[in-house]
Amino acid sequence: MTNLSRREFGKLVVTTALVSSSVAALKPLFEAKSAQVTQTGVEAVPITCAACGAACGLFFVRNGQRMYLLPNPKHPQPGMCFRPASALQLWNHPLRLKKPLKRVGERGEGKFQEVDWETALNEIAQRLREIVQRYGPESVAFTRHDHMSWILPFIASVIGTPNIISHEGTCHAASTAVRKFVLGASGPSSVDPDYENANYILLIGRNLDAAMGHIRRLTVAREKGVKVVVVDPRAPNLAYSSVEWIPINPGTDAAFVLSLIYVIISEGLYDAAFLKKYTNAPFLIKPDGQPLTQKDLGQEGTAYLVYDNAAKSLAPHDKAQDPALDYEGEVQTPAGVIKVKTAFRLLAERAAKYTPENAEKITGIPADTIRRIAREFATSRGVAEDGWYTAKNGNDFDAYRAILILNALVGNIDKRGGLCFQESSKFPSAVTVFQDRIETIIGHVLPPIKAQRLDRLKYPETPATFDALLDAIIEEKPYPVKALFIVATSPFHRDVNTEKLKKALQKLELIVAIDILPQDHIDWSDYVLPDLMFLEREEIGSIKWSLHAGIRYSHKVLDPPPGVDARSAFWALMEIIRRAFPEKAKIVEYDEKYADYNAFEHYEKKFFEAALRKLAETWKLDFEEIKEALERDGFYILKKKTYETRPYKTPLGTPSGKVEIYTLRALKYGIDPLPDWIPPVYKIPQASDEFYLVNGKDNFVSAHMVMVKNAKWIADRTVWMNPADAERLGIKDGDVVELEGLDNGFKAMAVVKVTNRVKPGVLFTYAFVGGRTSKLISGEYQFLKEGINPQWFTTGKVEPVVGSAPTNSSVRVRRL
Numbered sequence: 001m002t003n004l005s006r007r008e009f010g011k012l013v014v015t016t017a018l019v020s021s022s023v024a025a026l027k028p029l030f031e032a033k034s035a036q037v038t039q040t041g042v043e044a045v046p047i048t049c050a051a052c053g054a055a056c057g058l059f060f061v062r063n064g065q066r067m068y069l070l071p072n073p074k075h076p077q078p079g080m081c082f083r084p085a086s087a088l089q090l091w092n093h094p095l096r097l098k099k100p101l102k103r104v105g106e107r108g109e110g111k112f113q114e115v116d117w118e119t120a121l122n123e124i125a126q127r128l129r130e131i132v133q134r135y136g137p138e139s140v141a142f143t144r145h146d147h148m149s150w151i152l153p154f155i156a157s158v159i160g161t162p163n164i165i166s167h168e169g170t171c172h173a174a175s176t177a178v179r180k181f182v183l184g185a186s187g188p189s190s191v192d193p194d195y196e197n198a199n200y201i202l203l204i205g206r207n208l209d210a211a212m213g214h215i216r217r218l219t220v221a222r223e224k225g226v227k228v229v230v231v232d233p234r235a236p237n238l239a240y241s242s243v244e245w246i247p248i249n250p251g252t253d254a255a256f257v258l259s260l261i262y263v264i265i266s267e268g269l270y271d272a273a274f275l276k277k278y279t280n281a282p283f284l285i286k287p288d289g290q291p292l293t294q295k296d297l298g299q300e301g302t303a304y305l306v307y308d309n310a311a312k313s314l315a316p317h318d319k320a321q322d323p324a325l326d327y328e329g330e331v332q333t334p335a336g337v338i339k340v341k342t343a344f345r346l347l348a349e350r351a352a353k354y355t356p357e358n359a360e361k362i363t364g365i366p367a368d369t370i371r372r373i374a375r376e377f378a379t380s381r382g383v384a385e386d387g388w389y390t391a392k393n394g395n396d397f398d399a400y401r402a403i404l405i406l407n408a409l410v411g412n413i414d415k416r417g418g419l420c421f422q423e424s425s426k427f428p429s430a431v432t433v434f435q436d437r438i439e440t441i442i443g444h445v446l447p448p449i450k451a452q453r454l455d456r457l458k459y460p461e462t463p464a465t466f467d468a469l470l471d472a473i474i475e476e477k478p479y480p481v482k483a484l485f486i487v488a489t490s491p492f493h494r495d496v497n498t499e500k501l502k503k504a505l506q507k508l509e510l511i512v513a514i515d516i517l518p519q520d521h522i523d524w525s526d527y528v529l530p531d532l533m534f535l536e537r538e539e540i541g542s543i544k545w546s547l548h549a550g551i552r553y554s555h556k557v558l559d560p561p562p563g564v565d566a567r568s569a570f571w572a573l574m575e576i577i578r579r580a581f582p583e584k585a586k587i588v589e590y591d592e593k594y595a596d597y598n599a600f601e602h603y604e605k606k607f608f609e610a611a612l613r614k615l616a617e618t619w620k621l622d623f624e625e626i627k628e629a630l631e632r633d634g635f636y637i638l639k640k641k642t643y644e645t646r647p648y649k650t651p652l653g654t655p656s657g658k659v660e661i662y663t664l665r666a667l668k669y670g671i672d673p674l675p676d677w678i679p680p681v682y683k684i685p686q687a688s689d690e691f692y693l694v695n696g697k698d699n700f701v702s703a704h705m706v707m708v709k710n711a712k713w714i715a716d717r718t719v720w721m722n723p724a725d726a727e728r729l730g731i732k733d734g735d736v737v738e739l740e741g742l743d744n745g746f747k748a749m750a751v752v753k754v755t756n757r758v759k760p761g762v763l764f765t766y767a768f769v770g771g772r773t774s775k776l777i778s779g780e781y782q783f784l785k786e787g788i789n790p791q792w793f794t795t796g797k798v799e800p801v802v803g804s805a806p807t808n809s810s811v812r813v814r815r816l
């Protein structure tokens, strides 16, 4: 152990005022004073919360022996939720991983021997070296969630593998692909409703209990009288307040939204001026689905053609005075006469399949409600949220395409109160990939990586799809994968198709888990390395959930408690690299001196500093000024949101530069350029004892927060059933039932909670909460084993091209 972590609890330095004066080993990234003094005179240190993936701003407050985590009220995303209130319980959690572990039993058995860091690192390095010698560096893969996401590309580049295949396939793969196809944007935070200024907010499959970065913003909106409508098979907590909850059949969102689109188009409630100018709605589409361009007419140029109502003739879109929206006609081309229709008319025809009466049959939402919501949404120029966790039914790409088109129909893109583009902080990456080399942010030059990332070969538009990695491990195609590092993520609760996951894990030659708690995958790992938790390290990154461009900084405020020999994951991975591939480590100036854990701090700081220097350069700001502000406040705003920039002044990153209601990018893959509704990919419940099984998060949920002691009382491990269903099946509240997966036949027992908070025909259970299997869970934490893990019942039928995996499923219920 280092002298860093040997410090006793009572002597822990918790305010940076103390840090800078008394303890050299705890000095922050930058030396300036950083604590703020609260009204009561108690010092508060700004940090970033990592109790879930939202990364809100908190204060670490210490008052005598008491420690608290409280919201940082000035932060654009103040952390106002329960989880940080209990996050300190993670720090000295009795189940916290305390020493490196080496597996001694079978995989999955959970039998380990404690080893020292030297032994663990040397043995992992040796096995890694052998694997790389035999199968090449691309046979090494990493999976992660948020933590380490910035630095892992550097680590993988040094090893020479492209395979960092993270969580997105079961999180935001579908909505991210949609943002790219329709708006030319990227991850969930690159586009977001301007909550504070919205008139009307439609949340479809979005539970704002979960992401509290938004709750604060939603509160501001509601003080101004915004109307909020939640469309969800279960009522999230948000629905307790003055919010309209519309229960929907799972996996039918595309039909619902297409029906809204139908009403808005057929009643002429759309923003024609916006559609004509800033979207590809007026583009003329040929019978083969391709857009008509000048080239088709044998003309010079490649401009997209429209029918100009003013000139009564075809014209390039940007030359037309009045592009026709609803038009069809014949066009003379050198190859003959062809029929063309506007993209808008094609959309109208598609939406016409979903009259409210038809949509009612699919979605279970009354036709009148659909008409009313469509009218309210259009007349109050509403905004429909664009999706964060969207991996639900295997048809989510179309649902979210319809949602973005809905926003475009009412012209509410990048306007005050609309669906807006976030100002980018331009936070630099740790590595930049060029054709012939990879450059690190420090300036090291690494050789290029020839192998293609496995999941992208299968799902070309995915941000990452872990299921593709499982396929590659099992089939050894297109190339073998033999080593997996599981860094701060929990595949058994995160990923679909548990049996396939087990099969793949069995096949690997080396599994290393870096975590803080005994998640289920720990039992399957060959080595387990105990990591620092967020209070024990410094962090820097972009602010996620604000439309302004901003960066955040988190102080280190604690050392691991006595008895916990945890070390930084970055250090552990660099040490493995140095021991396995000293020549590779040398290129990035990493050598024996950093084997001393205390010395590593200097290595890590170089990266943070380089990132901040680059930012200062990009934004033409004073480096010292930003770092001081970060230390003092925990955040720094680089640029305030300016509305009506994209697509108004700057073209979008879509093929046409416009908002694409007809997604031209889809043509490349032979996908329908317009959204449609297809049923979910799992078996649809038919018999009276068959149900949809949906799941989601809540205030207390995240893989680690549900393991704190308080969760025993807060987190419910039941399966929710509507009273009408319970009565029909003769089931009472608290009864035990058997659930059997309709697709995979998997059976498990569950306790039923009878509640109106779930739609008839649907069961709901929390994700991540129940069905823990790790043998390392002991004593009073046995409660974690109760309940089910919804992943047990999932099929793993991943959506083509975009790689989104369905986490909903269907089950038969048998009363016991």
Ligand SMILES: Nc1nc2c(c(=O)[nH]1)N[C@H]1C(S)=C(S)[C@@H](COP(=O)(O)OP(=O)(O)OC[C@H]3O[C@@H](n4cnc5c(=O)[nH]c(N)nc54)[C@H](O)[C@@H]3O)O[C@H]1N2
Binding pocket: 052, 053, 054, 171, 172, 204, 205, 206, 207, 208, 209, 210, 211, 212, 231, 232, 233, 234, 236, 248, 249, 250, 251, 252, 253, 387, 388, 389, 390, 392, 393, 694, 695, 696, 697, 698, 699, 700, 701, 702, 703, 808
């Ligand atoms: N407490 C907590 N908060 C978190 C996280 C966490 O782990 N815990 N993680 C963060 C992360 S990584 C993410 S991605 C976000 C996710 O934030 P959200 O996407 O808002 O969270 P979920 O609860 O997963 O939302 C899913 C909602 O969809 C509903 N649902 C399920 N199936 C369907 C369906 O077919 N149709 C419709 N319309 N609704 C359906 C569920 O009932 C649930 O209410 O939360 C972030 N915040």
Ligand SMILES: Nc1nc2c(c(=O)[nH]1)N[C@H]1C(S)=C(S)[C@@H](COP(=O)(O)OP(=O)(O)OC[C@H]3O[C@@H](n4cnc5c(=O)[nH]c(N)nc54)[C@H](O)[C@@H]3O)O[C@H]1N2
Binding pocket: 050, 052, 053, 144, 145, 146, 147, 167, 170, 171, 172, 388, 389, 487, 488, 489, 490, 491, 493, 494, 495, 514, 515, 516, 517, 519, 531, 532, 533, 534, 569, 695, 696, 697, 702, 703, 704, 767, 768, 790, 791, 807
């Ligand atoms: N059925 C179902 N499946 C889902 C979802 C769902 O709602 N329902 N949600 C999906 C979504 S949106 C996402 S993002 C994924 C999330 O899936 P995960 O990535 O598994 O979820 P997290 O809650 O972020 O888990 C964090 C992991 O990191 C560990 N950890 C926490 N802090 C630290 C740390 O400081 N260091 C290290 N090394 N480890 C740490 C925790 O113990 C845990 O193993 O799951 C997806 N899968």
Ligand code: SF4
Binding pocket: 049, 050, 051, 052, 053, 054, 055, 056, 078, 079, 080, 081, 082, 083, 084, 210, 211, 212, 213
């Ligand atoms: S939403 Fe809550 S748990 Fe998640 S980062 Fe924000 S404060 Fe932490």
Ligand SMILES: [Mo]
Binding pocket: 053, 171, 172, 388, 389
């Ligand atoms: Mo997520």
